[in-house]
Each structure stands twice: as C-alpha cells, then as structure tokens.
Amino acid sequence: MISLQNVTLTYRTGHRLIPALRDVSLEVHAGEVFGIIGYSGAGKSTLLRCINLLERPQSGQVWVDGVDLLSLRKRELQKQRKKIGMIFQHFHLLNSATVRDNILFPLRLAKTPVAEAERRVAELLELVGLTGYERHYPSQLSGGQKQRVAIARALANFPKVLLCDEATSALDPETTQSILDLLREIHRQFGVTVVMVTHEISVVQRVCHRVAVMDQGRMVEVGRVVDVFLRPQAEVTRRLLGWTNAEGVGADLPEQVFREGTLVCELAMAGEAAQSPLLFQAAREAGVTCSILRGTVDAIQDTPFARMVVAWYGDAKQVQAAVRRLEAHGAAVRWLNKAERMLAADEAGMK
Ligand SMILES: Nc1ncnc2c1ncn2[C@@H]1O[C@H](COP(=O)(O)OP(=O)(O)O)[C@@H](O)[C@H]1O
Numbered sequence: 001m002i003s004l005q006n007v008t009l010t011y012r013t014g015h016r017l018i019p020a021l022r023d024v025s026l027e028v029h030a031g032e033v034f035g036i037i038g039y040s041g042a043g044k045s046t047l048l049r050c051i052n053l054l055e056r057p058q059s060g061q062v063w064v065d066g067v068d069l070l071s072l073r074k075r076e077l078q079k080q081r082k083k084i085g086m087i088f089q090h091f092h093l094l095n096s097a098t099v100r101d102n103i104l105f106p107l108r109l110a111k112t113p114v115a116e117a118e119r120r121v122a123e124l125l126e127l128v129g130l131t132g133y134e135r136h137y138p139s140q141l142s143g144g145q146k147q148r149v150a151i152a153r154a155l156a157n158f159p160k161v162l163l164c165d166e167a168t169s170a171l172d173p174e175t176t177q178s179i180l181d182l183l184r185e186i187h188r189q190f191g192v193t194v195v196m197v198t199h200e201i202s203v204v205q206r207v208c209h210r211v212a213v214m215d216q217g218r219m220v221e222v223g224r225v226v227d228v229f230l231r232p233q234a235e236v237t238r239r240l241l242g243w244t245n246a247e248g249v250g251a252d253l254p255e256q257v258f259r260e261g262t263l264v265c266e267l268a269m270a271g272e273a274a275q276s277p278l279l280f281q282a283a284r285e286a287g288v289t290c291s292i293l294r295g296t297v298d299a300i301q302d303t304p305f306a307r308m309v310v311a312w313y314g315d316a317k318q319v320q321a322a323v324r325r326l327e328a329h330g331a332a333v334r335w336l337n338k339a340e341r342m343l344a345a346d347e348a349g350m351k
C-alpha cells in the first residue's frame, strides 16, 4: 500500500542544514497497522508527511496504492491525496466552525453532493460516537472528543490510508485507550491501512502489527512488534523500551546485585512461555535458585509478554543450563555481567 524508497529530506533554515531523513526505505502492507517510534527529532513526523507529500523529499520515491506520487501534477496529486487521511496530536480543527462543518469540509472539497455529504456526516458522527454534537464548536469539546471529530473528518472521503501523528500524545491515559479502541474498530470495520507515529511504546504495544524505529533520520530497525520487543537490535530501541538507559545496561540496578559474582540477566518471553512457570521449573531442574529484580507481565495485543531482570544463585554451569533451557523455549536472554555476555557471544559465534 505504501512504499518509500531511499527517501532523503534535508531542511534548510538560514545557513543550517538539518538532515531529517537519511536514505529511508519503508514498506507498509495493505490492511496493516504500522507503528513508527523514536525520540523527539528522530524524523518521524517528516517521514509521515512524506507519505502524502506534505513534505517533498529531495530524492527517493514515494508510492501509495501503486501510484508514484512524486511524478504527479498538482491536480492528480490532490486526487490521490483523498485516499490518505491524517490526524494530528493537536487535532487541527477549524475552531470557528461547528463539528458538522469541520467534517463537511473535506466533502465540500471533493464536491460531494449536499444530501450525500449530510448523510456521510451523520454516519461519521455515529461511527465516532458524537451523534448530537453537530452544532458544537471545538472549544466546547474535550480533547478526546476533538480527536474523534478529527478522525471523522479524516475518514470522510473513504481513505485507504490513515496517517496518525502522535494522535494520542495530548490525551490522558483513559482517553488514549478510548481513541486507540476507536482506531482499532475503524481498522477492523474498514480494513484501512494505518500508520501511527508515536513516542509512546504502549501505543505500539496495544495496536500495531509491525513497527519501525527511527533515530536521527535513519530507520534503524523494523519488524513484527513481538519480535522487536523480544529481541531489540538497536541501542536506541533498547532505550525506548526501557531496557537500558543512557548510563548503560544494568546501571540502574543496585550495586550489591553484582557483588560476589551474582549472575544477572535480562529475560523476555512471549506467548505461552510468558504465562507458564518456566523460569522456576528451569531453576529447579538445574538445581539453582533465582530472584526477579524487576519485571512486568502484560501483553502485546493478544500475546502475553513478560520481561524481567533475574539474579541467579548457584553454580555457574548449572545456571547456564537453566538459562539454555529457557532459550530453548523461545526466551530472549541477555547477560548483564560482562564475562557472561562475552561467553554468550562466543557461543553464538561458534554456532
Ligand atoms: N519545517 C522544518 N524546518 C526546519 N527543520 C525542521 C522542520 N521540521 C522538522 N525539522 C527538524 O527535522 C528534524 C526531524 O523533525 P521531526 O520529523 O519533526 O521529528 P519527530 O517527529 O521524530 O520529533 C528535527 O531536527 C527537527 O528540528
């Protein structure tokens, strides 16, 4: 549905050049909910705005629904853009217009006959749960309601693609959940392809199928959400996921944890393994004990997902045996002790 190839975009402000996108390529499949995460300034919004050519890259290609957008003339581009809806962090509603007129706006631009447009507005208001709010002005609405109006407006012309730029970042957690539920419902009902830019990991975790990670204008990692969360490859991904901070791996654990050679590892498990008593079974069978220093068990959409930091007590060889057993069940393990990390890397190299 969306294909960006070797897209490069540099902003120029005065004498300064800001490389916002450096040779970025991206494929988003039809019907997918695709997340783009990264820290502020990574280039996420710029990338999203390239998909509908709100920004024109200096080089590279942008294809949407089989059409090479950069090759189009203005009129043609406007026509193609109707296939792409967009919502923003701060809603971008017309404050002097009613809810009805905000949603009518794109329908008027598309020269939709009046009666049909009115029907569509009623339909959209029902979809986003705002029937009865036609005559309200944006200033009379809560943030969540404003975003619902923006979603209705974005969907007015039956787009195939919905671009969301930090759509929930200005909302409280409960409202965020309700907007994410609505987006999921829209995706389920209409099969629209959704691209979501966010700096919030939890948003990706709750609704996205695949995710790309951006850092300083580059795409550093892309994959299924479960895979990326289980085995983050890039340092920046590990930081975004909270596995490590600027001081380095394990820096925030109390120092005595590492004293007397205690073996400490990070452990992530998805699916069945995340819910079973695997960790304690593995420890018992290897004749060692362990304690969980940190951990969460939640879900990536419907897949259980557990992540923890585990300290092991006992003979090092037996600890290794326990850990290998966990790995055999699909657990991702990363040692926080330097020596163990080197040993694991050696073993991986021998395979
Ligand atoms: N219109 C602009 N003019 C100049 N620089 C810009 C403009 N928009 C974004 N930038 C710069 O480009 C980089 C990427 O910005 P952006 O795409 O907004 O990142 P993100 O959405 O990940 O926070 C940043 O360094 C930002 O300051």
Ligand SMILES: [Mg+2]
Pocket: 044, 045, 046, 166
């Ligand atoms: Mg942004």
